[in-house]
Amino acid sequence: MKISRALSIAPLIAALSVLAACDSARETPSQSPTASNAEPSAQATSGGTTAPATTTPGDDAPGSNAQTSAVARVARENTPTVRLIDPGKAPRRALRYAFKIGAPEWLEMDMKMAMSMTIGDQPASHVAMPTTRMLMKMEATDKTPEGNVRVAFALERASVLQDVVVPTAQREELAERISNIVGTHGHSTISPRGVASDADFELGSNVSDEVREMADNVRDAVRQVYAPLPEEEVGQGARWAITMKIPISGVTAQATTNYELAEVRNDSVRANVAIEIQAPPNQPMNSQRMPPGTTVILDSMSGKGDRHVNIALTRLVGGGKGRITTDAVMTVQAQNEIAHMTIHNVIEMITRAGKSPSTKNDATK
Numbered sequence: 308m309k310i311s312r313a314l315s316i317a318p319l320i321a322a323l324s325v326l327a328a329c330d331s332a333r334e335t336p337s338q339s340p341t342a343s344n345a346e347p348s349a350q351a352t353s354g355g356t357t358a359p360a361t362t363t364p365g366d367d368a369p370g371s372n373a374q375t376s377a378v379a380r381v382a383r384e385n386t387p388t389v390r391l392i393d394p395g396k397a398p399r400r401a402l403r404y405a406f407k408i409g410a411p412e413w414l415e416m417d418m419k420m421a422m423s424m425t426i427g428d429q430p431a432s433h434v435a436m437p438t439t440r441m442l443m444k445m446e447a448t449d450k451t452p453e454g455n456v457r458v459a460f461a462l463e464r465a466s467v468l469q470d471v472v473v474p475t476a477q478r479e480e481l482a483e484r485i486s487n488i489v490g491t492h493g494h495s496t497i498s499p500r501g502v503a504s505d506a507d508f509e510l511g512s513n514v515s516d517e518v519r520e521m522a523d524n525v526r527d528a529v530r531q532v533y534a535p536l537p538e539e540e541v542g543q544g545a546r547w548a549i550t551m552k553i554p555i556s557g558v559t560a561q562a563t564t565n566y567e568l569a570e571v572r573n574d575s576v577r578a579n580v581a582i583e584i585q586a587p588p589n590q591p592m593n594s595q596r597m598p599p600g601t602t603v604i605l606d607s608m609s610g611k612g613d614r615h616v617n618i619a620l621t622r623l624v625g626g627g628k629g630r631i632t633t634d635a636v637m638t639v640q641a642q643n644e645i646a647h648m649t650i651h652n653v654i655e656m657i658t659r660a661g662k663s664p665s666t667k668n669d670a671t672k
Contacts, residue, residue, distance in 0.1 A: 387502060387551035391537045395545030395568055402536045402576065403499040405621050406447040406456050412623045413463075414443045414532070415661030419470075423651040437471040437478065439485055440464075442661050445623045454499050458623065461492035463664050501533035532658075534566065534578070534618055543571050553584075557593030558605050560586035574621045582631060584610035598641060606636040606647075626659040 419438040425431045442464040447456045465485040467478060493507045537547045549564045562584045570577040586608035614629025633652045638645065 387535045387549050389500075389535050389537050390548045390550075391539050391541070392546040392548060392565075393544065394539060395542035397542055399540040399542035399545075400571075401538075401540050402620065404456075404497065404501055404533065404536075405499070406458070406497075406623055407621065408447050408449060408456070411444055411446040413661035413663060414445055414624045415659050416441050416443070417468075417657045419655045421653045425649045427646050427648075435471050435473075436481065437473060438468040439481070440466050440468055441485070442664060447623060448494070451496070455504065456497050457494055458497055459492070459494045462489055465489050497533055500536045500538070502535050503533070534616065541568060541571075543568055555586070555608070558586055558590040558608070560584050560608060562610075575617055575619045575625065578616050578618060580612075580614040580616055580627075580629065582610070582612035582614070584608070584612075584631075584633065586635075592637065601639070601641040603640075604638045606638055608633065608635040610634070622660075624658075624660045626657075628657045630655045 417438050417440050419436065421433070421435045423431050423433050441462060444461045444463050446459050448459050449457050451457065465488065467482045467485065473481075491509075493509055494505075495503045495507075496505050497503055535549050537545075541547070545566075545568045547566050549566070551562065553560050553562055562582060565581045565583075566578045567580075568576055568578050586605060588605065588607050590605045592603040592605050610631055610633035612629060612631030614627055614631075616627035616629075617625045619625035631654050633650075633654075635650045635652075637648045637650075639648055
C-alpha cells in the first residue's frame with residue numbers, strides 16, 4: 308500500500324488503534340488479562356464433566372418484553388461452561404464464594420499496553436502506553452433466595468502513571484479519556500460458583516460513544532472478576548477449563564481458560580491460569596466510532612496469556628498478575644481503497660485489594 312493511501316485512511320487507523328487499546332483490555336477470567344465458550348451442557352465429556360455455570364430465564368419468561376428477552380438471550384449465550392479435568396489430591400472440597408453483605412471493599416487494577424501495527428507494506432509502528440490505574444468500590448448489598456449475591460460497583464478513581472515516557476499531549480489525552488469513565492456504577496449478580504448472571508451500569512444521557520464503549524469494558528471486567536468454580540469437590544493440583552464466547556469490537560471470539568490449583572486454604576486458593584483466544588475469520592467488525600463508509604473484516608485473531616491468581620472465597624477482592632498477547636489481521640476498506648492491517652497487542656495487568664480513596668495522587672508515581 309502506498310503512503311498516500313495510508314494517509315487517506317488515517318482517521319480510521321486512529322479509531323482502530325483506540326479500539327485495540329480498549330477492547331484488548333477486556334479480561335478473561337480470572338479478570339484479562341483478561342474466557343469464552345461453547346453451549347452449556349450437563350453431559351459428560353471425555354476427560355471430565357461439563358456443567359453450565361448458571362442458568363438464565365427463557366425468552367418466554369412471564370412478564371418479559373422484547374428488551375429483557377434479548378438481554379436474557381445474550382446472557383445465556385455468553386454463559387461460561389466449566390469442565391473438570393482432574394479433581395486433584397485429597398482432601399477435596401467444593402469451592403464456593405461466600406461474600407459478607409454490607410462490607411465495602413476496593414479493587415485496584417493496573418493495566419499497561421504495548422502495541423505494534425502494520426498497514427500494508429509500510430514499516431511497523433510501535434506504541435507503548437503508560438500504566439493506567441483504576442480504583443473500584445465493590446459491595447455485596449443483598450442475597451437472593453437462590454443464594455446469589457448482588458454486588459454493587461462504582462469506579463471511583465482513574466489515573467495515568469509516570470512509568471513510560473510519552474508526549475505530553477498524548478498523556479493528557481489518555482488521562483482525559485479515562486477520567487470520563489470515573490463515576491461509572493452499577494451492579495452484578497454473582498452465583499456461589501462465581502458466575503455473573505447480569506452486569507448493568509448507569510451512564511449519563513449525554514456521554515460520548517467512546518465513553519460508552521470504555522464503560523462496556525468496565526462492565527465486562529466486573530462480570531469476569533470472579534473465576535467460575537467447578538461443581539465437583541477439588542483439591543490441590545485440580546484442573547478445570549472454562550470456555551465462553553466474548554464480544555470484541557462487534558466480532559465473537561471463543562476463549563478457553565485453564566485453571567490449576569497450586570494451593571488450597573480455608574478461605575482462598577492460589578491458581579495458575581493459561582488462556583487461549585480464537586476468533587472465526589471473515590467477521591465484520593463494528594464500532595460506532597468508525598468513520599462513515601468504512602468496513603473492516605476480521606481475517607484472523609488469536610491470543611494467549613498466563614496469570615497467577617489468589618482467589619478469595621470470602622472477600623469480594625482477590626489479586627493476580629498476568630499478561631496476555633493478541634494478534635489480529637484485518638482487511639480495511641475506506642474511500643474505495645483497501646488495506647491489510649495487522650495488530651500485535653500486549654496487555655499486562657495487576658489486580659489487588661485497594662484502599663478507600665484519599666487525596667493522594669497516583670499520577671505522581
